[in-house]
Every structure is written in C-alpha cells, then in structure tokens.
Amino acid sequence: MSGTNVASRMRGLAVLAGVAALLPLVLVNNYYYEVAILVGLNAIVCVGLNLLIGYAGQISLGHAGFFGLGAYGSAVLTARYGWPPLAAMAAATFAVAALAFVIGRPILRLRGHYLAMATLGLGIIISIVVATEDRITGGPDGMAVPPLSAFGLTLAGERSWYWVIAAVLVLSVWLALNLIESPRGRALRALHGSEIAAEVAGIDSAREKLRVFVVSAIYAAIAGSLMAHYAGFITPAKVTFFHSIELVTMVVFGGMASTFGAVVGAAVLTTLPQALTVLKEYEMAVFGAVMMLTMVFMPRGLVPTLSSALNGRRR
C-alpha cells in the first residue's frame, strides 16, 4: 500500500464530507439517523484504531475499554458530579490518554499474540471494574447520562447529533490523514515495514508505538463520551470484549492501513447487524464467519483489495 498521493487522499476526504452532507436525503426516519450516528461513532474509533493496527502494525483487543472509560468518565462526571459536559469530556479523555500512556509502555514491548492477550486482559479488567463498581457506575444496569449542553445550547434530537458526529468524523479523518502523510506517519509506517531498519534510521520504535497507542485511545475515548451523551444512557455492554472484537473486525474488514477503509468497515459492519435484526440470533455467527472469511480471502481488507482491482496491475 503506497501511492501516497496527497491529492488523492484529500479527494477522498472531500468525498467523505460530501457523503456526510448528502446522506440525510436518504435518511427517512429517526431510526436511520440513529444507525448513521452509530456508524459515525464506530468510524471515529476505527480511524484511530486503524492507525495502531494498520499503520503501526500493532494490535489491540481491548479498545472497547478506552471507549467505555471515555463514556463512563463523561457519564459519571456529568451525572453524579454535575460537571459541564465539555469539561467532563476533556477530563475523561485526558484520563484515558494518561492510562494509555502509563500502561502503553510495558504493553507495547510485547509482540504478536502476547500483545493481543495483554490488550485483551486490559480491556476485560476495565469492563469488569465498570460492571462491578455499581455505586459509581450503576453496575450491570448502567446509568443515565445528561444530554450534551454547552454555551447555553443543548444538543438533542437525531438530526442535530447527526451533524455533530459527521463533523467530528470528518475532522478525525482529516487529522489522521495529516498524520499519515507527515514525517511522524512515515516513521510509523516504516516501523511496520521493517522495525529494524526504522530503528537504525533513528526512529525510536517504543516511543512511536506509544504515541500512536495514546492517539488511538483518545479517538476511542472521545467517541465514547459522545455516545454516552447521545444515547442518554450507558451500560457495560459497550465495554465488552465482543465490542473490542467488533472494532478490530471493522478495521480489518474495511482495510488495514487505509483510513477510508476503516470508515467503510465501520459503515458495513454497523449496518449489517441492523439489517439482520430479523435474524438477530444469527448475528454472532455471521460476524465470526465474516472475520474468518475476510482474513482468508481478503487479508488486506475491502478497500485496498478493491482499489487494487480497480487500478489493475499496479503492484
């Protein structure tokens, strides 16, 4: 994957913004808006996670933990302590970034399976703590979250939320694209290409991995906070191992090392279960099958595979 054509990436961004702007024309009722919002939220997390998995070549099976901490952080600070929502979001995001920074160093020294298991363990510990400390978090039944309000305005209703999430998504993608094109981003991709050559070229691999880990955690936390306010409610179901797996699947399915792939993956795999609501019981089996089939037949993911096919034999 290269063809790092800055122009083509910015074109992609314009397409994304265009789609986001025009989508409401086909969103006929609140339910569709809700699905679109969910897609947006998942996409934000996936864009960040893709930086870690696709570009830096690491893995995290615990990102729902960061998402959940962002959500619960906002929830607890606003509902129980009456903080203004934006301040709560900032504080929760900062706390998640700090956690990622502290635990990231030892965790990222691990490789492959061990890294996967460590992030898995971290995610599960977070989910258990959240479900158990019911006096703070409301336990398995969850807790209510006040709406997002700032500067005297309250964000309510599917349509308003849609525009906010769409804007945040476009911003997230723009930031990620910039990062990838920058010397920092190149350093990251170099690490993935050949860690030893990158190190010898002066790249401190431990520090770079840690940075991208923290960035991806921040993306997840912000998405979590937004989701908590949007839904007006948060339960531990969003913090589970399965949710972490869903996120990784979206990134992998959509295309690793492809920011737009992450968005597409989120879009497809969020709407698919909704479409399968009639076959709700099959959701899990289908998910598992998708994961397996993708990795066996389309290991680079949907968007890179399609773009290779469309570009003919360019690689």
Added chain:
Amino acid sequence: MSLLEVEGLAREFGGVNAISDLYFSVPAGTVFSIIGPNGAGKTTLLNLLSGVYAPSAGQIVFDGRPLSGRAPHEHAAAGIARTFQNLQVFFNMSALENVLVGRTLHDPCGLLAAMVRPPRLTRDERKAREEAATLMRFVGLTDWIDADADAMPYGALKRLEIARALAAQPRLLLLDEPAAGLNPVETQGIDTLISRLAKSGITVVLVEHNMRLVMGISDHILVLDYGKCLAEGTVEQVRNDPRVIEAYLGAAASA
C-alpha cells in the same frame, strides 16, 4: 584521529562467540573494509556498530564518546547509518518515502503539528522531498523517483538502501554487502558509487565478499575469521599476509 574505535569487543550467543577480542580503529574520511568467510561475524560486527546488538564485552567509542549498549536509534542519532545484507526496504512505502524515512532525524515533527499540518510543515515536506529526489539521483536511481518500492528490481533496491542511509547525513556509513547478488555491471556501478562517497568525505565501513571491489577501494582492511581478527592493515599488507592467503583468499590472491 579516529572517528571510530573498537576496544576488546566481544559478542556471544548462548555460548557461541560470534565476535571476540576485537580491536581496531577507523580514521575519519577513510574506507575500512571487513572481509572474511561466511559466518566469520561480519554482520554481527555491523549489528554491534549500529546498536542492533549490545556487546557482551568491550567498548565502541564513536567520535570520542562511548556508544556501547545503546539502542539503535541512539547510534543513528550519533551519526551512524547502515544498509542491510538482506534488504530491509520498506516495501509498504514508495521509493521516495523510503529515502524520506532516512531523514527522520533531520525532520523533527511533533505529533500535534503532524496532525494539524501547519503551512510550515507543508513547506518543509516539499523541501524534504526535493532533497530526497536529489539523493536518489546521486545514487543513480533517477528512473525510480516516482516508483513504489515493491516495483523496483533488486539492484535498484540495494541503491535505495544506500540513498536512505545517506539521507541521514551520517558521519559513518556501514555498508553490509552492497554488491551481493549483483551482476558485474551493477557491481561496477556500486564500486563507482562507493568511490564517490569516499571522496565526498564520509567514513565508510564496508563488508564485502567481492575482492576486486575491496582491494580497489579500501584504505584499511580487517580480516575476520571465526569472530576474531586474523589480520589487519593496508591492502598490500593484507594481500600478502600468509595467514590470510591460507585461510581465505587462496587462489584469488593473485586476482
């Protein structure tokens, strides 16, 4: 006045002494070649010099400062760059980006700046790309400036690694078998390139099997055998050393 000094360097792996008891110094601006049979420890030595391995014993002193036991990126920051015997090209990036990565130490860029991309960064990027392209032309890769790394032939990739190493503007350049797997024409090209590099004042430590190349270009030669120094000196001294002839050069000594 030596740029690089190695004192009592040793490295062992689970009881096997890959390198033992090595002493040599490399004056600045010279070409220092390391030869020896396969398994003699040449790549291990380069790994030690670039920080990929930490020494089991002994010291590496670079520009007067000890450098042993530090991470590879710290060796790079001190001014050491290298190429790899088994290509370690970034195949997930374009050729130009490979060279740009070589410049990482000279393109400081904070995380926030990277994400927000202020105009200064865009300007710096453009300049960096121009300089990288110039470097690619210098090593003879004019035809491949716009190519993806995974579309380039082997000979071009060997040169790409050299361009990448040069992009770091190193004081010391470690070349690990740059002519390996190249045909005579390509080897001649590498020969010329290394001469140009040597003339431009970079100190080069060269590991090579190609005796013509080594004899023609070196100021000093170190002969390694089983991780130990077999002989060291100028081209003439090494060429005529009976131990070397017996152990390594054999009939090729007259070539």
Added chain:
Amino acid sequence: MSAQFLQFLLAGLTIGAIYALVALGFSIIYNASHVINFAQGEFVMIGGMATVSFVGLGWPLPLAIGAAVAGAALVGLALEKFAVEPARGASVVSLIIITIGASILLRGLASILWGKNIHAVPAFSGDVPISLGSATLVPQSLWVMGVTLVIVLLLSWFFGRTLLGKALLATSHNRLAAQLAGINVRQVLLVSFGLSAALGAVAGILVAPITFTSWDVGVMLGLKGFAAAILGGLGSGPGAVLGGLLLGVIEAMGAGYLSSAYKDVIAFVVILAVLFFLPSGLSGRRSTERV
C-alpha cells in the same frame, strides 16, 4: 489448617484442574503451530453442551460423554483444516483474527443450536458432599481432579513413549527438521488440534455438573486457561498443569479472602503481570523469536 482455608484450597484445585486441561490444549496447539487458538474455550463449551444434548436424547451418560468428546475433536479438526491451514504463513494479526472469528462463529452457532439457556448436567456419582477434614467436597470435584491426573499421566506417556507423541514434540522443537526426518507435519497439526479440542471438551464435561453450562461458558474458561498456560510458560506441558492449579488456587483464595466480586479480574491481572514481568512463565520455557 483452618476450615476456610482448606475449603478455598480444594475449590481452587478443582477449578485449577480444569484450567490445567484447557492450558494443555493451548500449549499443544501452540507447540505444533505457533498459533494461539482463541477458540480453545469453545471446545470446553462444546463438551458440556453436547453432553447435555445427548443426555437429553436419552443416551446413557458415558456414551453421551464419549460422543461429545468425539464431536469436539471433529470440530477441532475442522478448525485446523478450514481456518488455520488456508492461512498458513499469514501474519500474526491475521491468525489471531481468524481464530477469534472461529470462536465467535462457534459461539454463534451454539446459541442458535442450543439457545441461550443455562443447562445442568448430572454429576457423575451423585451430589452427596464428602467431608475432608473440616471442609466439604462434592464428589464431582474428585472426578475433576482424578480424571485430570489420569489425563496428565496419559499425555506424558503419549508424548514420551509413543511415536506420534514424539513426532508432535519434534515438530514443536523444530518444524523443518521434523519434516526432513519424515514427519508429516500436516498430520501433526491435525492431531494437535483434535487432541486439544478433546482435552477442552473433557474439561467442559467435568466441570459442567459443578458450574452448569451454557453457550458462552467458553469465553472465560478459554481466557483463564490461556492465563494458566502463560503463567506456566506457553508450550510447556508441566507448566500448563502447574499454571492451571496455581491460577485456580490464587483465584479461589482471592475470591475468598479479598473480594468475590472481582474474582474474574484475578486471571487477567495474572496475564498482565506474567507478560510484563515474566514472559517465559514459571517454567522459563522461552519461545525464541529469531531476528
């Protein structure tokens, strides 16, 4: 020894034996293929649930157990054939996602096939508690520990004395050399998966009368079995057993003396602690990554 301590110890050893069996399954597959089989826990689930189904069909318990173990082994073989083998040489991330996908698929299929209810399995020899000093023990616990012991002895005989077992070991030490020595590595891989699946199933059947079984018991048991495997040193048989028993006891003690609500956290804290501080586990068995 206080009654409480003994009680916790016995409970810990019981569940520890289960973790040991699951951990052995992880180690055997890891040795043969350097793959961490995230679907290992699902074999545990299949063992218990299939037994429930067969018993529900009216089959006598021993037959139901045999069929369940055989069924799980078949699923293990299928997993190797259709998921792991096609992905030979794929990146680590790909393999992880494939086995996770397999575990989710199996769980999804289980929820469709067996519903989401919790099922009971009759204990092998009744429920009358036995007194052991000042503590009590259900007979099933003795079955768990006894069968585990027998299995461990059988496995050490298998790996030490039989040609097939030695072939498995040889492959784990050096795949290429094993191939050159004429060992059919593909077959070794299949056997490893089948064997691990059978072990998992046995564990699931043994523990079902104590903890009930349902479509999603596999997740936690699998993860804890993995924690035990790396605690003992991934790839080491004795390490798996030691790790399993130790984890079980630590968990029981932690739940008993510290906080029963956080019982499940213990295993994961163990995972993190081992990975951070003692990556080759207690047995010191290192899986070397050649640079």
